[in-house]
Amino acid sequence: MQEKKTQEHIDWDEYFMAVAVLAAKRSKDPSTQVGACIVNQQNKILSTGYNGFPIGCSDDDFPWTKEGDFIDTKYAYVCHAELNAILNNPGTIFQNCRIYVSLFPCNECAKAIIQSGIKEVIYLSDKHAQEPYMQASRRMLRAAGVKLTKLQPQHQRLTLVLQEDLI
Numbered sequence: 001m002q003e004k005k006t007q008e009h010i011d012w013d014e015y016f017m018a019v020a021v022l023a024a025k026r027s028k029d030p031s032t033q034v035g036a037c038i039v040n041q042q043n044k045i046l047s048t049g050y051n052g053f054p055i056g057c058s059d060d061d062f063p064w065t066k067e068g069d070f071i072d073t074k075y076a077y078v079c080h081a082e083l084n085a086i087l088n089n090p091g092t093i094f095q096n097c098r099i100y101v102s103l104f105p106c107n108e109c110a111k112a113i114i115q116s117g118i119k120e121v122i123y124l125s126d127k128h129a130q131e132p133y134m135q136a137s138r139r140m141l142r143a144a145g146v147k148l149t150k151l152q153p154q155h156q157r158l159t160l161v162l163q164e165d166l167i
């Protein structure tokens with residue numbers, strides 16, 4: 001008798017969101033780690049990104065501070081996860097792709113998402129939904145016809161085992 005496929009697998013949405021969440025783990029931001037994963041219509045990953053300082057701007061020299069003069073805070077320098085994902089694979093056509101994000105994109109990332117041709121945003125958290133910049137983001141994404149989908153994952157947790165003798 002033929003063996004059946006395992007029921008232990010994760011679906012595409014959970015897989016790509018998990019990649020976005022894993023990418024977020026690379027961020028050095030002590031307060032909020034954000035990840036993004038761009039996928040085409042054939043379910044192939046075209047790019048990933050996380051929030052971090054631009055190339056050449058060392059994490060040791062630039063501030064991760066939230067408070068104080070703008071020029072002394074991270075907000076002046078950090079490149080958002082979504083923008084990094086778009087820029088990390090230059091020359092790629094993202095037309096009709098979807099972007100998986102751990103946090104709903106801000107208005108600046110929304111502009112880049114729309115202009116790059118991405119047609120769906122799939123997100124985990126929109127905890128800043130009431131902030132004006134998030135309302136502006138939603139307004140632009142809706143006007144541009146970008147589908148907005150809050151992922152309802154079947155698994156709350158996925159465990160990765162990286163130690164050889166535990167696999």
Ligand SMILES: O=c1[nH]c(=O)n([C@H]2C[C@H](O)[C@@H](COP(=O)(O)O)O2)cc1CO
Pocket residue numbers: 029031032033034050051052066074078079080081082103104105106109
């Ligand atoms: O769309 C986004 N993408 C993204 O990468 N971020 C990053 C920028 C900052 O490093 C961090 C937000 O920091 P905080 O929550 O401390 O204000 O998240 C933030 C947003 C939403 O504001």
Ligand SMILES: [Zn+2]
Pocket residue numbers: 080081082105106107108109110
């Ligand atoms: Zn942003």
